[in-house]
Amino acid sequence: MSTTTSPPPIRFTGSKYLVQRLVVSTLTGRPIRISQIRSNSTTSPGLLPHEISFLRLLDTITNGSLIEFSMTGTTLLYRPGLLTGSAQGYGADTSGVLKHELPRECTRGVSYYLLPLCLLAPFSKAALNVLFTGAGVITSSTPSTGDISVDTVRTAILPLYRSFGIENNIELRILRRSNPGPGNRGGGGEVQLLFGHQVRLPKTVHLLNPGRVKSIKGVAYATGVSAANNARMIEAARGVLNPFVANTYIFSDVSSAPLVPDGSKTAQPGAKRKIGVGFGISLVAESSTGALWSADVASPPEGGVPPEDVGRGAAYQLLETISKGGYVSAVAAPTVLTLMAMGSEDVGRVKMGRDVLGTKEVVSLARDLRAFGASGWGLRDADEDEQGDVVVSVVGRGVGNVGRKIA
Amino acid sequence: MAVTLGKRKRVRRETGSKIETAPQDAPNDSDQEDLQATFRRHFEARFKPLADLAKPKEKPVDLVAEESTEEESEWDGISEDEEAPVEIIEHSTSADAASLLDKQAQKAFMSSKPPTSTPTSTARFKRPTSPTEADGEALNLKNDLALQRLLKESHLLDSTTDYTPSGSNRHKATDIRLQSLGSKSSIHVQEKMPMSHRRGITAKATSKEEQRRREAKENGIILERAVKVQKMAGGRRERGVGTPGVGKFRGGMLKLSKRDVASIEGPKKSMKGRRR
Numbered sequence: 114m115s116t117t118t119s120p121p122p123i124r125f126t127g128s129k130y131l132v133q134r135l136v137v138s139t140l141t142g143r144p145i146r147i148s149q150i151r152s153n154s155t156t157s158p159g160l161l162p163h164e165i166s167f168l169r170l171l172d173t174i175t176n177g178s179l180i181e182f183s184m185t186g187t188t189l190l191y192r193p194g195l196l197t198g199s200a201q202g203y204g205a206d207t208s209g210v211l212k213h214e215l216p217r218e219c220t221r222g223v224s225y226y227l228l229p230l231c232l233l234a235p236f237s238k239a240a241l242n243v244l245f246t247g248a249g250v251i252t253s254s255t256p257s258t259g260d261i262s263v264d265t266v267r268t269a270i271l272p273l274y275r276s277f278g279i280e281n282n283i284e285l286r287i288l289r290r291s292n293p294g295p296g297n298r299g300g301g302g303e304v305q306l307l308f309g310h311q312v313r314l315p316k317t318v319h320l321l322n323p324g325r326v327k328s329i330k331g332v333a334y335a336t337g338v339s340a341a342n343n344a345r346m347i348e349a350a351r352g353v354l355n356p357f358v359a360n361t362y363i364f365s366d367v368s369s370a371p372l373v374p375d376g377s378k379t380a381q382p383g384a385k386r387k388i389g390v391g392f393g394i395s396l397v398a399e400s401s402t403g404a405l406w407s408a409d410v411a412s413p414p415e416g417g418v419p420p421e422d423v424g425r426g427a428a429y430q431l432l433e434t435i436s437k438g439g440y441v442s443a444v445a446a447p448t449v450l451t452l453m454a455m456g457s458e459d460v461g462r463v464k465m466g467r468d469v470l471g472t473k474e475v476v477s478l479a480r481d482l483r484a485f486g487a488s489g490w491g492l493r494d495a496d497e498d499e500q501g502d503v504v505v506s507v508v509g510r511g512v513g514n515v516g517r518k519i520a
Numbered sequence: 521m522a523v524t525l526g527k528r529k530r531v532r533r534e535t536g537s538k539i540e541t542a543p544q545d546a547p548n549d550s551d552q553e554d555l556q557a558t559f560r561r562h563f564e565a566r567f568k569p570l571a572d573l574a575k576p577k578e579k580p581v582d583l584v585a586e587e588s589t590e591e592e593s594e595w596d597g598i599s600e601d602e603e604a605p606v607e608i609i610e611h612s613t614s615a616d617a618a619s620l621l622d623k624q625a626q627k628a629f630m631s632s633k634p635p636t637s638t639p640t641s642t643a644r645f646k647r648p649t650s651p652t653e654a655d656g657e658a659l660n661l662k663n664d665l666a667l668q669r670l671l672k673e674s675h676l677l678d679s680t681t682d683y684t685p686s687g688s689n690r691h692k693a694t695d696i697r698l699q700s701l702g703s704k705s706s707i708h709v710q711e712k713m714p715m716s717h718r719r720g721i722t723a724k725a726t727s728k729e730e731q732r733r734r735e736a737k738e739n740g741i742i743l744e745r746a747v748k749v750q751k752m753a754g755g756r757r758e759r760g761v762g763t764p765g766v767g768k769f770r771g772g773m774l775k776l777s778k779r780d781v782a783s784i785e786g787p788k789k790s791m792k793g794r795r796r
Binding site for chain 2: 268272283
C-alpha cells in the first residue's frame with residue numbers, strides 16, 4: 114500500500130460519528146483526517162478511552178493501516194489497510210481468537226464495538242474471531258450512552274445479514290454478562306464474536322414489505338441481583354404486549370455479578386470486586402416478512418428503578434419502534450444502509466419510516482458516504498401506504514471485498 | 521371417593537395388626553376358608569408368596585372382599601348403560617407439547633447463533649397418511665429400486681434364474697451400487713502395488729486402447745474423441761516452507777544438478793557479436 118501513491122485524506126471535523134467514518138474509510142480504502150475532536154473541551158479534549166480502544170481493535174484486524182494522532186489527540190489521521198480478520202500472527206492466538214481488552218474507563222456497551230466489527234467482518238480476508246474481555250465490557254444496554262445490548266445485536270442485527278447473503282458460521286457468544294458498573298463505567302463481561310462468512314459482495318436487497326408483527330421475543334437478564342427482577346420485568350412487559358401479540362416469549366437469564374481486579378489504591382494486591390450489577394430487558398419483534406424491531410432498557414447503575422418500570426418501558430419502546438414503520442429500525446438502519454452502499458453496482462431498495470430516515474445517524478451516514486465518493490441515495494414516497502414511509506434506493510459501490518479479490 | 525380410598529389404604533398399612541386381630545371374632549366358615557385359600561393362591565400367583573403364614577388369613581379376604589364389592593358395583597353400572605353411547609372426556613391438555621415447543625424455542629433463541637425466523641410447527645399438524653396409501657408407496661419404491669438395480673447389473677447376471685448375483689459378481693454389483701451412491705473410486709482398484717506392476721497395467725491399457733483406435737481407423741470407424749490424460753502440472757511438488765527451492769537436500773547437503781545450475785544462471789549471454 115505504501116508503494117502506491119495514496120489519495121489525499123478526506124477531511125472531517127468533530128468527534129461525532131467517529132466509528133461510522135472509520136468503518137466507511139476502511140471499507141472504501143480512503144484515508145481520512147478528523148480534526149477538532151473535542152477541542153473545545155477543557156477537561157477531556159481529544160479521543161476518549163473507548164474510541165482509542167476501537168482504533169486499537171481496527172489496527173489489529175487490519176494489516177498495514179496507519180493511525181496518527183496529534184499531540185493533544187484532537188486530530189486523527191487514519192490510512193486504512195487491508196482487512197485481514199483474525200489471522201494467525203496478526204494478534205490472534207494459536208486458536209485464531211483475537212483477544213481485545215476494553216479499558217475499565219469504558220462507558221460504552223460492547224455493542225459499540227460489535228456493530229462496526231460486524232460491518233467490517235464480511236469484507237475481511239479471513240474469518241473474524243474476537244474475544245472481548247477486560248474490566249470494560251458492558252454486555253447490557255447502557256442507559257447513559259444509549260448503546261444496545263448484546264442480545265439485541267444477536268437477535269435483531271445479525272439476522273439482517275442473512276438477507277445480504279451473509280449467514281453461515283456467525284456466532285455471538287455471551288460468556289459472561291455485565292451491566293454498567295458504578296458511574297456508568299466498566300463492567301466485567303465477556304463476549305466472543307465469530308464472524309466466519311466472508312463474501313465478495315453482499316447481495317442486492319429489496320426490503321420493501323415490512324409485513325405485520327407475528328411474534329415478539331426477548332431476553333430478560335439479571336446480573337448479580339435476584340432472579341425475581343427478571344420475572345417482574347417479564348410480567349410487566351407481557352402485560353403491555355400480550356393484548357397486541359399473544360405470541361410473546363421472553364426468556365430469563367440470571368447470572369452472578371462478574372469479578373474484576375480491584376484497581377483502587379487502598380485495595381489488597383490481587384483483590385477483586387464485584388461490578389456491573391443490575392438488570393435489563395431486550396425485546397425483538399419479528400414480522401411475517403422477517404423485519405425486526407427491537408427495544409432495550411436496562412436499570413441505571415445507581416439503581417432506584419423498579420423492574421416493572423424497566424419491563425414496561427421496554428414494551429412501550431418496542432411499540433414506538435414498530436410505530437415508526439419501515440422495514441428497518443433506527444438501530445439497524447446504519448448497518449443495512451452501509452451494507453447496501455458496499456454492495457454490487459446495482460440499485461437496492463429499502464423502505465424506512467420518516468422518523469428513522471430523519472435520525473442524525475442516517476443523515477450523517479448519507480453525507481459521509483457522499484464524501485467518500487458514493488453515489489447519492491434516491492428517496493421517494495412509498496405511495497401505496499398511508500403511513501408516510503419512504504423508499505430509499507442505494508446504488509452499491511461494486512468494489513466489495515478487496516482481500517477476497519486478491520485471494 | 522378418592523379421599524376415602526386413600527384413608528382406607530393408610531389405615532390398613534399402619535394398623536395392619538389391629539385389623540388382623542379384630543376379625544378373629546368373625547365366624548370362620550369352611551367355605552370362607554376355601555375362598556381365602558383361593559384368593560391367596562391367586563394373590564401368590566400374581567405377586568410374591570405371602571411371608572406370614574398364620575396371620576394373613578384375614579388380610580387378603582379383607583382386601584379382596586372390599587375390592588370385589590367395589591368391582592361388582594362398578595361393573596354393574598357399566599353393564600347397565602351398555603346401550604348408551606360412551607362419553608369420553610379427556611382432561612389432558614396440550615401442555616406437554618406446548619412446553620416442548622417452549623424448550624425448542626428457547627434453545628433456538630438463546631443459543632449463540634443469530635436466531636432464524638420463528639419456525640412454523642408443521643410437524644404437529646401433519647395428517648397421517650392412510651395405511652394402504654403408505655404401503656402402496658413403499659411397495660412402489662421397493663419395486664422401483666429393484667428394477668433400477670436389475671437394469672444396471674443385468675450384464676453381471678448369467679443365465680440362471682436367480683436375480684441376486686453371487687460370488688465375484690456380487691462384489692461387482694456392490695461396487696456399482698457404491699459408485700451410484702457417490703463413491704469416488706471402485707473397490708476393485710488396487711491402491712498399492714509394485715511400481716513395475718502399475719506400469720505394466722497402464723502400458724497394457726494404453727496399448728489396448730491404441731490398438732482399438734488403430735483398428736477402428738483402418739476399418740473407417742469413427743470413435744469417440746480421445747481424452748488426453750493430463751500430466752501432473754508443474755514439474756515440482758509443493759514443498760515445506762523454508763526448504764531450498766532447487767536441488768536435492770540430502771544428509772545436510774544441497775546437491776545441485778547441472779540443470780539446476782543452468783536454471784539458476786539463466787540463459788548465457790553470448791558475447792560473440794557484441795562489443796564492449
